[in-house]
Amino acid sequence: MEDPRPLLRVGALAKSFGANAVLRGIDLDVRRGERIAILGASGSGKSTLLRCLNFMEIPGSGTIELDGVVLGRPAAGGARAYREPELVPVRQRIGMVFQQFNLFPHMTALGNVMEGPRVVRRMPAAEARDRALAELARVGLAEKADAYPAHLSGGQKQRVAIARALAMDPEVLLFDEPTSSLDPELVGEVLGTIQSLAREGRTMLLVTHELGFAYHVATRVLFLADGRILEQGTPDEVLKAPRMERTRAFIARHQEFRL
Amino acid sequence: MYRWDFAPVLAHADLLAAGLLNTLRVTGTALVVGVALGLALALLRLSRRRLASWPAGFVIEVFRTTPPLVQLFWFYFALPLVAGIEMTPFMAAATTFSIQSAAFFAEVFRAGIASVERGQWEAARAIGMTRPQALRRVVLPQAVKRMIPAFMERAIELMKTTTLVATISYADLLYAANEISQRSFRPLEAFTVAALAYFVVIFAASQAARRVERRLAASGDSTVR
Numbered sequence: 218m219e220d221p222r223p224l225l226r227v228g229a230l231a232k233s234f235g236a237n238a239v240l241r242g243i244d245l246d247v248r249r250g251e252r253i254a255i256l257g258a259s260g261s262g263k264s265t266l267l268r269c270l271n272f273m274e275i276p277g278s279g280t281i282e283l284d285g286v287v288l289g290r291p292a293a294g295g296a297r298a299y300r301e302p303e304l305v306p307v308r309q310r311i312g313m314v315f316q317q318f319n320l321f322p323h324m325t326a327l328g329n330v331m332e333g334p335r336v337v338r339r340m341p342a343a344e345a346r347d348r349a350l351a352e353l354a355r356v357g358l359a360e361k362a363d364a365y366p367a368h369l370s371g372g373q374k375q376r377v378a379i380a381r382a383l384a385m386d387p388e389v390l391l392f393d394e395p396t397s398s399l400d401p402e403l404v405g406e407v408l409g410t411i412q413s414l415a416r417e418g419r420t421m422l423l424v425t426h427e428l429g430f431a432y433h434v435a436t437r438v439l440f441l442a443d444g445r446i447l448e449q450g451t452p453d454e455v456l457k458a459p460r461m462e463r464t465r466a467f468i469a470r471h472q473e474f475r476l
Numbered sequence: 477m478y479r480w481d482f483a484p485v486l487a488h489a490d491l492l493a494a495g496l497l498n499t500l501r502v503t504g505t506a507l508v509v510g511v512a513l514g515l516a517l518a519l520l521r522l523s524r525r526r527l528a529s530w531p532a533g534f535v536i537e538v539f540r541t542t543p544p545l546v547q548l549f550w551f552y553f554a555l556p557l558v559a560g561i562e563m564t565p566f567m568a569a570a571t572t573f574s575i576q577s578a579a580f581f582a583e584v585f586r587a588g589i590a591s592v593e594r595g596q597w598e599a600a601r602a603i604g605m606t607r608p609q610a611l612r613r614v615v616l617p618q619a620v621k622r623m624i625p626a627f628m629e630r631a632i633e634l635m636k637t638t639t640l641v642a643t644i645s646y647a648d649l650l651y652a653a654n655e656i657s658q659r660s661f662r663p664l665e666a667f668t669v670a671a672l673a674y675f676v677v678i679f680a681a682s683q684a685a686r687r688v689e690r691r692l693a694a695s696g697d698s699t700v701r
Contacts, residue, residue: 273598301607309604319599323617333603336613378599385603 222285224249224420225270225389230279231444232265239265241444242279247389247422252415254431254452255424257441258467263424266441267391270422271311272304283307284388309337312387316394318374320366326353326377327362333385352380356410372403376410383414390414392423428471432456440464484660485669488652495652496673502566502648503635506573510634511627513574514581519611521586532582539579545640548572552644565646569638577634584626588619621692628685632678649673 223246230243239262247253257263268274270281278295281288288307289297321329330349334340340348353359356376366374375395382390392411396404408430415421415434425431431438431452438455440448440463448461459465485492520532539547552568555561563571592615600610642651653670657663 271602273602305601305604305606308602313598313602315595315599315602317595319593319595321596321599321614321618323621332613333605336609337604381599381603 223247223282224284226280226282227266227270228280228282230266230269230276230281232262232269232274232277239444240269240277243444243446245439245446247420249388249420250418250436251420252434252436253422254435254438255422255441256426256428256431256438256455256467261441262444263441264393267313267393267422267424270389270391271308271313272299273313275299283310309333309385310387311389311391312382312385313391313393314375314378314382314395316397318366318371318378318398320369320374320378320381322366325363325365326358326369326373326380329366329377330380330384333381337385349380349384352384353377355383355413356380357406370403371399372406375399375407379407379410379414388420390419390421392421392425394424394426396425396427426471428456428468440467478664480665481662482665482669484662485656485665488656488659491652491656492649492669492673495647495649495670496677498566498647498651499635499638499649500677502569502573502638502641502646503631505570506577506634506638507631509570509574510577510581513578515585517578517582518585518589521582522589535575536579536582539576540583544572544576544637545643547576548640548644565641565644568644569641569646573634573638576637577630580630581627584623584630585619587626588623589615591622592618621689624685624689624692628682632682635678636674 225245225247227243227245227247230240230245231238232240239260241262243262243266245253255263255266265274269276276297278297280297288303289299292298320326321332324332327346327349330352331342331345334345334348335342338345350359350362353362356379358373358376358380361369361373361377366377369377379395395411396407399407404427408427411421411423412430412434423431423435433452435452437449438452439446440455440459440461442463448455448459448464454460455464456468459468517532517536520528521536523529523532548568551572552563552565555563555568589611596614596618597610600614601607605613638648639650641648642654645651647655649670650667653666657666660666
């Protein structure tokens with residue numbers, strides 16, 4: 218029996234940077250176990266949408282509801298005010314993987330993964346260590362536990378970053394173009410790791426340019442344009458038979474040079 | 477041709493040693509207090525609240541832009557007159573140079589913290605760290621590593637600036653050299669020996685700092701390769 222209430226509910230979400238309106242009203246329900254791929258041209262607002270969900274960016278207006286709780290308090294002008302003590306536990310429940318990995322360079326791979334359990338959850342060191350080693354093993358990097366990020370390849374760095382997010386037991390995982398800064402030959406190992414997480418039934422939102430990957434992994438595909446969801450549906454609907462002209466053009470551009 | 481004779485100067489080695497010790501006391505105190513106070517000032521200055529950042533900025537700018545000699549005179553001569561606060565030469569010197577180096581270290585800290593990429597803050601907060609946790613665990617360790625050369629530069633500058641304390645009759649190394657030169661009529665030798673003592677201490681300290689930097693470079697992210 219599927220949980221009828223969405224884990225994450227986004228209502229009329231808008232966000233501007235100065236005069237630049239990046240998100241212009243996003244409505245989105247995310248149910249447990251859903252894997253949502255977010256596509257769109259650069260500047261369409263897809264990264265900003267993701268970053269609003271764990272409050273890396275503070276939404277301009279609209280609502281974000283996590284597990285039935287609407288976050289923030291009403292404030293002037295339709296916006297909501299968010300206080301840090303409310304957001305910190307929310308971020309612990311929503312993991313994020315960044316395009317640039319953002320590993321902590323002064324810590325080993327193990328140290329990076331232990332940091333959340335140890336410092337944020339105040340787990341005893343030995344327990345946090347075991348947990349971190351288990352997460353590193355899950356992404357296939359147990360033998361790199363003592364390596365510093367500077368000595369890891371891009372693909373390995375991103376897998377450590379994934380392990381770091383997993384160590385916090387997030388209910389939702391956000392991937393912000395996780396393979397966009399990788400050399401082409403390293404993309405596969407990261408996508409493989411994400412795919413294995415998908416098989417575990419984790420809830421995830423994924424901003425990506427890898428259409429083939431989105432097709433195979435996502436349960437739903439969103440196409441964003443000008444800060445709005447222009448089209449959404451199953452991977453077959455959106456990627457194989459897009460209804461909107463702009464979606465079609467986007468997909469065609471991405472497949473221009475396929476062998 | 478001038479004939480160098482160090483014997484009369486070295487006969488007062490005890491004075492020189494006491495002077496060196498006093499110089500190190502002022503420098504050491506100013507370094508320890510200056511770093512702690514400097515970090516506090518930097519954090520206040522980086523605060524989003526103007527009520528915190530403006531006063532901190534004011535203190536930093538005043539002490540960075542006024543001559544240290546004048547600051548010393550304020551604390552030693554003016555404070556007793558204005559506020560009735562009497563200080564020994566050591567207290568006045570330690571207070572002056574602590575606040576003055578705090579102002580400089582605050583700027584070093586601020587630049588160091590600002591040099592850490594935004595992504596580091598984001599990654600820390602994405603695993604649920606609070607701002608203070610992110611600062612302590614992720615940002616400061618990286619910032620401090622990058623600050624070591626600038627920090628060392630300031631420490632050297634500080635030790636040499638403390639020679640001003642001779643003007644309020646605090647018996648530092650330079651004060652001792654002056655004493656000896658008057659007693660022995662050998663000013664060149666006396667001041668040369670004093671300069672040599674500064675050189676030895678500062679050179680040894682900067683070598684030690686380089687070694688620390690190299691050790692920290694183990695993680696592959698540092699200023700020294």
